[in-house]
Amino acid sequence: MAAARDSNHHDDDIFQHRPAKSQEKPCRTCTDFKTWMRMHGNPVDDKAEKKPKECPLDRIELGQNTWSFLHTMAAYYPDKPTETQKTDMKSFIHLFAKFFPCEDCASDLRENLASNTPNTTSRHDLSQWFCGLHNNVNRKLGKPDFDCSKVDERWRDGWKDGSCG
Numbered sequence: 390m391a392a393a394r395d396s397n398h399h400d401d402d403i404f405q406h407r408p409a410k411s412q413e414k415p416c417r418t419c420t421d422f423k424t425w426m427r428m429h430g431n432p433v434d435d436k437a438e439k440k441p442k443e444c445p446l447d448r449i450e451l452g453q454n455t456w457s458f459l460h461t462m463a464a465y466y467p468d469k470p471t472e473t474q475k476t477d478m479k480s481f482i483h484l485f486a487k488f489f490p491c492e493d494c495a496s497d498l499r500e501n502l503a504s505n506t507p508n509t510t511s512r513h514d515l516s517q518w519f520c521g522l523h524n525n526v527n528r529k530l531g532k533p534d535f536d537c538s539k540v541d542e543r544w545r546d547g548w549k550d551g552s553c554g
Protein backbone atom coordinates (compact mmCIF):
# COMPACT_ATOMS: atom_id res chain seq x y z
CA MET A 390 0.00 0.00 0.00
CA ALA A 391 1.39 3.36 -1.01
CA ALA A 392 0.64 5.03 2.32
CA ALA A 393 2.76 2.51 4.17
CA ARG A 394 5.86 3.04 2.06
CA ASP A 395 8.88 5.01 3.11
CA SER A 396 8.10 8.61 2.23
CA ASN A 397 11.43 9.13 0.45
CA HIS A 398 11.18 5.92 -1.55
CA HIS A 399 11.11 6.27 -5.34
CA ASP A 400 10.26 3.02 -7.08
CA ASP A 401 10.13 4.01 -10.69
CA ASP A 402 11.40 7.45 -11.15
CA ILE A 403 10.22 8.25 -14.65
CA PHE A 404 10.44 11.96 -13.94
CA GLN A 405 13.28 12.86 -16.25
CA HIS A 406 12.99 16.55 -15.38
CA ARG A 407 13.86 15.88 -11.76
CA PRO A 408 17.35 16.23 -10.28
CA ALA A 409 19.35 13.10 -9.35
CA LYS A 410 18.01 11.43 -6.21
CA SER A 411 21.03 12.48 -4.17
CA GLN A 412 20.19 16.13 -4.93
CA GLU A 413 16.45 15.84 -4.35
CA LYS A 414 14.80 17.62 -1.48
CA PRO A 415 12.84 15.36 0.86
CA CYS A 416 9.26 15.11 -0.34
CA ARG A 417 6.92 17.10 1.91
CA THR A 418 3.85 16.09 -0.08
CA CYS A 419 4.73 12.41 0.52
CA THR A 420 4.23 12.63 4.26
CA ASP A 421 2.06 14.28 6.89
CA PHE A 422 2.91 17.46 8.74
CA LYS A 423 3.81 15.93 12.12
CA THR A 424 6.06 13.26 10.58
CA TRP A 425 7.72 15.92 8.45
CA MET A 426 8.45 18.10 11.49
CA ARG A 427 9.89 15.13 13.41
CA MET A 428 12.03 14.14 10.41
CA HIS A 429 13.64 17.56 10.67
CA GLY A 430 14.23 17.37 14.40
CA ASN A 431 11.50 19.86 15.29
CA PRO A 432 9.41 19.32 18.41
CA VAL A 433 5.75 18.59 17.69
CA ASP A 434 2.96 19.23 20.15
CA ASP A 435 0.85 16.06 19.79
CA LYS A 436 -2.15 17.88 21.24
CA ALA A 437 -2.00 20.62 18.61
CA GLU A 438 -4.23 19.40 15.80
CA LYS A 439 -3.53 22.25 13.40
CA LYS A 440 -0.33 23.34 11.75
CA PRO A 441 0.37 27.03 11.18
CA LYS A 442 -1.54 28.67 8.33
CA GLU A 443 -0.12 29.19 4.85
CA CYS A 444 2.52 26.45 4.97
CA PRO A 445 3.34 24.11 2.07
CA LEU A 446 0.89 21.21 1.70
CA ASP A 447 1.45 17.78 3.22
CA ARG A 448 0.13 14.55 1.66
CA ILE A 449 -3.30 14.79 3.29
CA GLU A 450 -3.91 18.43 2.39
CA LEU A 451 -2.65 17.87 -1.12
CA GLY A 452 -5.02 14.89 -1.45
CA GLN A 453 -8.05 16.75 -0.12
CA ASN A 454 -7.44 19.82 -2.26
CA THR A 455 -6.72 17.77 -5.36
CA TRP A 456 -9.84 15.61 -5.00
CA SER A 457 -11.88 18.81 -4.56
CA PHE A 458 -10.50 20.09 -7.83
CA LEU A 459 -10.88 16.80 -9.75
CA HIS A 460 -14.47 16.11 -8.62
CA THR A 461 -15.49 19.73 -9.21
CA MET A 462 -13.90 19.69 -12.66
CA ALA A 463 -15.90 16.53 -13.47
CA ALA A 464 -19.09 18.09 -12.05
CA TYR A 465 -18.81 20.96 -14.57
CA TYR A 466 -17.60 18.93 -17.55
CA PRO A 467 -20.03 19.16 -20.52
CA ASP A 468 -23.00 16.79 -20.74
CA LYS A 469 -22.22 16.41 -24.43
CA PRO A 470 -18.48 17.04 -24.88
CA THR A 471 -16.94 17.37 -28.32
CA GLU A 472 -14.51 14.70 -29.50
CA THR A 473 -11.69 17.17 -28.79
CA GLN A 474 -12.90 17.73 -25.23
CA LYS A 475 -13.09 13.98 -24.63
CA THR A 476 -9.55 13.47 -25.89
CA ASP A 477 -8.21 16.50 -24.04
CA MET A 478 -9.69 15.30 -20.76
CA LYS A 479 -8.08 11.88 -21.19
CA SER A 480 -4.75 13.57 -21.92
CA PHE A 481 -5.15 15.81 -18.88
CA ILE A 482 -5.71 12.80 -16.60
CA HIS A 483 -2.67 10.97 -17.96
CA LEU A 484 -0.48 14.07 -17.65
CA PHE A 485 -1.84 14.73 -14.16
CA ALA A 486 -0.73 11.20 -13.20
CA LYS A 487 2.81 12.05 -14.33
CA PHE A 488 3.10 15.24 -12.31
CA PHE A 489 0.99 14.71 -9.18
CA PRO A 490 3.55 15.68 -6.53
CA CYS A 491 3.02 12.71 -4.18
CA GLU A 492 5.23 10.31 -6.00
CA ASP A 493 4.06 6.97 -4.66
CA CYS A 494 0.40 8.08 -5.06
CA ALA A 495 1.17 9.04 -8.67
CA SER A 496 2.95 5.77 -9.34
CA ASP A 497 -0.08 3.77 -8.11
CA LEU A 498 -2.35 6.04 -10.13
CA ARG A 499 -0.41 5.38 -13.34
CA GLU A 500 -0.66 1.65 -12.67
CA ASN A 501 -4.42 2.00 -12.14
CA LEU A 502 -4.87 4.01 -15.35
CA ALA A 503 -3.23 1.24 -17.37
CA SER A 504 -6.36 -0.92 -16.89
CA ASN A 505 -8.95 1.70 -15.86
CA THR A 506 -9.40 4.00 -18.87
CA PRO A 507 -10.97 7.38 -18.01
CA ASN A 508 -14.60 7.57 -19.16
CA THR A 509 -14.89 11.03 -20.69
CA THR A 510 -18.14 10.40 -22.62
CA SER A 511 -20.27 12.81 -20.56
CA ARG A 512 -20.39 14.81 -17.32
CA HIS A 513 -22.20 11.93 -15.61
CA ASP A 514 -19.75 9.30 -16.82
CA LEU A 515 -16.67 11.31 -15.91
CA SER A 516 -18.04 12.10 -12.43
CA GLN A 517 -18.75 8.42 -11.85
CA TRP A 518 -15.31 7.47 -13.15
CA PHE A 519 -13.57 9.86 -10.72
CA CYS A 520 -15.78 8.58 -7.91
CA GLY A 521 -14.68 5.01 -8.68
CA LEU A 522 -11.04 6.08 -8.86
CA HIS A 523 -11.30 7.85 -5.51
CA ASN A 524 -12.98 4.77 -4.00
CA ASN A 525 -10.04 2.63 -5.19
CA VAL A 526 -7.73 4.90 -3.19
CA ASN A 527 -10.17 4.92 -0.24
CA ARG A 528 -10.10 1.11 -0.16
CA LYS A 529 -6.33 1.03 -0.40
CA LEU A 530 -6.17 3.33 2.63
CA GLY A 531 -8.79 1.35 4.57
CA LYS A 532 -11.43 4.10 4.28
CA PRO A 533 -15.11 3.45 3.54
CA ASP A 534 -16.46 3.71 0.00
CA PHE A 535 -18.27 6.91 -0.94
CA ASP A 536 -21.78 6.37 -2.39
CA CYS A 537 -21.27 7.39 -6.03
CA SER A 538 -24.99 8.10 -6.49
CA LYS A 539 -24.31 11.17 -4.34
CA VAL A 540 -21.44 12.79 -6.28
CA ASP A 541 -23.63 15.59 -7.66
CA GLU A 542 -24.97 16.43 -4.22
CA ARG A 543 -21.43 16.49 -2.82
CA TRP A 544 -19.69 18.34 -5.64
CA ARG A 545 -22.28 20.35 -7.58
CA ASP A 546 -25.80 20.76 -6.20
CA GLY A 547 -25.38 20.56 -2.41
CA TRP A 548 -27.06 18.02 -0.11
CA LYS A 549 -30.77 17.42 -0.53
CA ASP A 550 -31.34 18.39 3.12
CA GLY A 551 -30.46 21.98 2.18
CA SER A 552 -27.45 22.13 4.57
CA CYS A 553 -25.25 23.71 1.89
CA GLY A 554 -27.63 26.64 1.40
Ligand SMILES: Cc1cc2nc3c(=O)[nH]c(=O)nc-3n(C[C@H](O)[C@H](O)[C@H](O)COP(=O)(O)OP(=O)(O)OC[C@H]3O[C@@H](n4cnc5c(N)ncnc54)[C@H](O)[C@@H]3O)c2cc1C
Nearest residue numbers: 391392449452453455456493494497520521523524526535
Ligand atom coordinates in the same frame (compact mmCIF):
# COMPACT_ATOMS: atom_id res chain seq x y z
C1 LIG B 1 -5.11 10.87 -7.29
C2 LIG B 1 -4.81 10.72 -5.82
C3 LIG B 1 -4.15 9.58 -5.37
C4 LIG B 1 -3.86 9.43 -4.02
N1 LIG B 1 -3.16 8.33 -3.61
C5 LIG B 1 -2.83 8.20 -2.31
C6 LIG B 1 -2.03 7.10 -1.87
O1 LIG B 1 -1.63 6.25 -2.67
N2 LIG B 1 -1.71 7.04 -0.55
C7 LIG B 1 -2.12 7.99 0.35
O2 LIG B 1 -1.80 7.90 1.54
N3 LIG B 1 -2.88 9.04 -0.04
C8 LIG B 1 -3.23 9.17 -1.34
N4 LIG B 1 -3.99 10.24 -1.73
C9 LIG B 1 -4.57 11.15 -0.71
C10 LIG B 1 -5.86 10.51 -0.13
O3 LIG B 1 -6.72 10.04 -1.16
C11 LIG B 1 -6.68 11.51 0.72
O4 LIG B 1 -6.89 12.71 -0.01
C12 LIG B 1 -6.07 11.85 2.07
O5 LIG B 1 -5.76 10.65 2.77
C13 LIG B 1 -7.06 12.68 2.91
O6 LIG B 1 -8.22 11.88 3.09
P1 LIG B 1 -9.58 12.39 3.70
O7 LIG B 1 -10.16 11.24 4.48
O8 LIG B 1 -9.41 13.68 4.39
O9 LIG B 1 -10.60 12.65 2.48
P2 LIG B 1 -10.32 12.56 0.91
O10 LIG B 1 -10.12 11.13 0.50
O11 LIG B 1 -9.26 13.55 0.53
O12 LIG B 1 -11.74 13.03 0.34
C14 LIG B 1 -12.16 14.39 0.41
C15 LIG B 1 -13.68 14.41 0.36
O13 LIG B 1 -14.10 13.83 -0.87
C16 LIG B 1 -15.35 13.15 -0.69
N5 LIG B 1 -15.16 11.80 -1.22
C17 LIG B 1 -14.57 10.72 -0.63
N6 LIG B 1 -14.56 9.69 -1.47
C18 LIG B 1 -15.16 10.11 -2.61
C19 LIG B 1 -15.46 9.49 -3.85
N7 LIG B 1 -15.16 8.21 -4.09
N8 LIG B 1 -16.08 10.22 -4.80
C20 LIG B 1 -16.43 11.52 -4.59
N9 LIG B 1 -16.16 12.17 -3.44
C21 LIG B 1 -15.54 11.46 -2.45
C22 LIG B 1 -15.66 13.16 0.79
O14 LIG B 1 -16.66 14.15 1.02
C23 LIG B 1 -14.34 13.56 1.44
O15 LIG B 1 -14.51 14.27 2.61
C24 LIG B 1 -4.27 10.43 -3.08
C25 LIG B 1 -4.91 11.57 -3.55
C26 LIG B 1 -5.18 11.73 -4.90
C27 LIG B 1 -5.86 12.98 -5.41
